[in-house]
Amino acid sequence: MTSQDPNLILEISDLHACVEDQPILKGVNLKIYAGEIHAIMGRNGSGKSTLSKVVAGHPAYIVTSGSIKFQNQDLLEIEPEERARLGVFLGFQYPIEIPGVSNMEFLRVATNSRRLKRGEEELDTFEFEDLVKERLKVVQMDPTFLNRSVNEGFSGGEKKRNEILQMALLEPTMAILDETDSGLDIDALRIVASGVKQLSKPNTATLLITHYQRLLNEITPNYVHVMSGGKIVRTGGKELAIELEKDGYDWLDNDKNIKEVK
Amino acid sequence: MALCRQWLDALPVPQGVLKNVQEEGRETLLTMGLPTKDLEAWRLTDLNRFRKLLELPTFKKTSESRKYNSDTWAHPPREGIRIVLEPENNNGVSINLPNGIRRLTSSELKEHLNKSFNHQISNKDDITLAINRAATKEVLALKVEGNNLPPIELIMPAHTHTLNPTRVIILMEEKAQLELLQIVLGTDCSAHSHLIELHLKKHSKVNHGFIALGSGEACCLANLSIQQESYSDYSLTSIQHGWSLSRLEPQIVQLNGKGNTTLKGLQVSRKNQQLSTHSIVDFEGPEGSLNQLQKVAAIENSHSIFNGAIKVPQIAQRTNASQLSRNLLLSNLARIDTKPELEIVADDVRCTHGATVSQLQEDELFYLRSRGINAKQASGLLLKGYCQEIIEALPNDANRWDLINKLVHSSD
Numbered sequence: 001m002t003s004q005d006p007n008l009i010l011e012i013s014d015l016h017a018c019v020e021d022q023p024i025l026k027g028v029n030l031k032i033y034a035g036e037i038h039a040i041m042g043r044n045g046s047g048k049s050t051l052s053k054v055v056a057g058h059p060a061y062i063v064t065s066g067s068i069k070f071q072n073q074d075l076l077e078i079e080p081e082e083r084a085r086l087g088v089f090l091g092f093q094y095p096i097e098i099p100g101v102s103n104m105e106f107l108r109v110a111t112n113s114r115r116l117k118r119g120e121e122e123l124d125t126f127e128f129e130d131l132v133k134e135r136l137k138v139v140q141m142d143p144t145f146l147n148r149s150v151n152e153g154f155s156g157g158e159k160k161r162n163e164i165l166q167m168a169l170l171e172p173t174m175a176i177l178d179e180t181d182s183g184l185d186i187d188a189l190r191i192v193a194s195g196v197k198q199l200s201k202p203n204t205a206t207l208l209i210t211h212y213q214r215l216l217n218e219i220t221p222n223y224v225h226v227m228s229g230g231k232i233v234r235t236g237g238k239e240l241a242i243e244l245e246k247d248g249y250d251w252l253d254n255d256k257n258i259k260e261v262k
Numbered sequence: 263m264a265l266c267r268q269w270l271d272a273l274p275v276p277q278g279v280l281k282n283v284q285e286e287g288r289e290t291l292l293t294m295g296l297p298t299k300d301l302e303a304w305r306l307t308d309l310n311r312f313r314k315l316l317e318l319p320t321f322k323k324t325s326e327s328r329k330y331n332s333d334t335w336a337h338p339p340r341e342g343i344r345i346v347l348e349p350e351n352n353n354g355v356s357i358n359l360p361n362g363i364r365r366l367t368s369s370e371l372k373e374h375l376n377k378s379f380n381h382q383i384s385n386k387d388d389i390t391l392a393i394n395r396a397a398t399k400e401v402l403a404l405k406v407e408g409n410n411l412p413p414i415e416l417i418m419p420a421h422t423h424t425l426n427p428t429r430v431i432i433l434m435e436e437k438a439q440l441e442l443l444q445i446v447l448g449t450d451c452s453a454h455s456h457l458i459e460l461h462l463k464k465h466s467k468v469n470h471g472f473i474a475l476g477s478g479e480a481c482c483l484a485n486l487s488i489q490q491e492s493y494s495d496y497s498l499t500s501i502q503h504g505w506s507l508s509r510l511e512p513q514i515v516q517l518n519g520k521g522n523t524t525l526k527g528l529q530v531s532r533k534n535q536q537l538s539t540h541s542i543v544d545f546e547g548p549e550g551s552l553n554q555l556q557k558v559a560a561i562e563n564s565h566s567i568f569n570g571a572i573k574v575p576q577i578a579q580r581t582n583a584s585q586l587s588r589n590l591l592l593s594n595l596a597r598i599d600t601k602p603e604l605e606i607v608a609d610d611v612r613c614t615h616g617a618t619v620s621q622l623q624e625d626e627l628f629y630l631r632s633r634g635i636n637a638k639q640a641s642g643l644l645l646k647g648y649c650q651e652i653i654e655a656l657p658n659d660a661n662r663w664d665l666i667n668k669l670v671h672s673s674d
Contacts, residue, residue, distance in 0.1 A: 056632050057631075057632070058628050058632075059624065059628065060624065060628075079631070079636075079637075080628065080631040080632050081631040081632075081633075081634050081635060081636045081637070081640075083632075084631070084632055084633055084634035085634040089632075090632050092629065092632075095629070096623075096625055096626050096629040098626055098629070098630075098643075098644065098647055099647055099650075099651065100646065100647025100648060100649070100650030100651055101643050101644070101646060101647035101650075105643075106630070106633070106635075106643065109635050109639060109643070110630075110633035110634050110635055113633075113634035113635060113636075114634050117634070149647065166633060170633065170634070
């Protein structure tokens with residue numbers, strides 16, 4: 001397939017990136033097509049979270065070479081807010097607390113920026129209230145969360161549900177969920193996983209970054225990738241996650257034949 | 263000194279109920295002269311602007327001068343009383359006061375003025391106070407005797423090209439409770455010299471909002487002189503925004519300790535404005551408490567100053583005081599000066615203080631931007647969040663003044 005393939009949503013080629021002059025990503029290659037769910041696993045410090053932040057455009061991460069294309073557009077040329085409006089969504093590992101800013105207002109401003117980009121009309125306060133109440137069901141969230149400050153005083157699980165609520169409102173084409181399962185109890189994990197499944201459509205793609213196979217029991221990925229030393233070193237199906245859960249990552253230190261995926 | 267004399271000479275001959283006060287204030291000014299950079303309390307103040315303020319004539323009632331513009335005011339409080347405070351207008355004498363609030367009789371007023379004069383001896387080098395005393399001809403003096411009273415909204419309107427001296431005295435009887443919202447407004451070349459004195463008897467309570475909204479070249483000098491008896495509860499929430507020069511001086515004395523004082527302040531400065539708060543909390547008895555939070559957001563090439571003095575003499579054992587100064591520097595050209603000034607002699611006390619200066623957090627900004635919110639909108643939202651904590655502490659109906667929009671989106 002060529003890069004003009006309309007089903008190709010995200011194409012990362014030989015991506016190198018650093019933070020504070022420290023190289024983290026050292027040649028990542030990844031293609032994600034519409035309708036696919038990918039999972040990236042790997043040890044702490046292997047570059048998984050960095051990859052997600054680079055795709056979303058965090059200004060602290062500097063891309064030194066390589067490219068990221070989203071629906072054949074060069075993402076690296078685009079500001080983070082514009083990437084979000086185009087349909088790139090990052091679910092944060094540690095959602096940020098913003099005291100004094102109401103969750104409702106934050107969600108409304110964000111939703112309207114995406115709607116405007118898609119050529120849809122902005123929603124006024126009342127219309128938005130109706131929409132958000134409907135989307136709250138996806139993550140079984142209490143409406144009182146809307147009146148609180150963004151993530152302030154939310155438990156770990158509530159913060160992650162709030163991330164999925166944002167995803168439900170923004171309806172991204174490419175959702176990257178960075179350790180959305182960490183800190184969740186079994187019930188919360190099921191709710192979050194069910195939300196992600198509901199939001200996954202044939203014309204969208206999902207990239208899950210996780211340490212644990214338990215999330216992948218709930219959401220079955222098409223591909224599982226292993227990152228190590230800033231690269232994807234192995235790719236397989238869902239059985240790879242089971243193998244990693246059982247055997248850990250020690251093989252990375254011994255296996256001289258780890259296959260770099262191009 | 264020449265400007266000081268010139269200003270004093272232009273004032274009318276002392277007369278009326280404040281005659282003695284005027285004479286005393288003028289004498290103080292003659293002795294002290296205008297502030298210089300050598301005085302610690304004035305070291306950072308833009309003295310050129312201060313002098314310009316004294317070049318303005320003091321308010322004189324003419325057919326023209328009453329025409330302030332009230333179009334931009336919030337609608338009056340639903341359940342409260344609005345008093346518009348102007349010099350030479352008998353200080354809202356025509357307003358019907360509810361049961362529980364009445365004007366002081368002339369003998370009560372005289373008695374208070376003598377007492378407050380004696381007390382203010384300790385502040386005799388306070389130049390803003392001396393200016394107000396020298397120039398103010400009338401005083402709105404109230405006694406509050408009940409609770410469950412409708413809130414009072416006191417507006418000091420803007421009059422261009424004049425210095426507007428105003429003075430208010432409120433005596434809170436035992437167990438009385440009051441919600442008081444003051445709005446000071448300024449436009450081009452208008453200036454205020456305001457003094458409010460609140461005396462809180464035992465078990466009385468005041469929730470005091472002080473919102474000073476200026477624009478253009480307007481200046482505001484305000485002295486809040488608060489005396490608290492034991493078991494009284496005083497809470498002040500102040501907002502300053504938009505003044506070319508503003509100086510807010512809350513001076514709280516817990517006369518016998520055992521009182522509660524809460525001070526929350528917010529200064530949002532833009533352009534080349536200079537906003538300042540100089541607070542003094544003086545514990546003259548044991549077991550008093552203070553909770554103080556001062557927030558500053560300095561934008562563009564503005565300058566914000568906070569000076570927070572806390573005095574805990576030997577007698578004020580078991581005082582519990584905390585002061586926090588939080589500052590947001592939103593431009594490389596902006597300047598913030600913040601100085602806690604703790605004078606602690608008593609040994610069995612708990613006094614904490616802290617000051618932080620920061621910029622908008624990159625992670626917060628990125629979080630908002632990653633949701634499609636552009637950098638400018640994101641900064642606005644974060645500034646709004648920063649201000650909200652103080653705005654929420656204002657008396658309930660202060661929202662009518664649409665403060666958030668004024669503070670966050672104003673380009674003035």
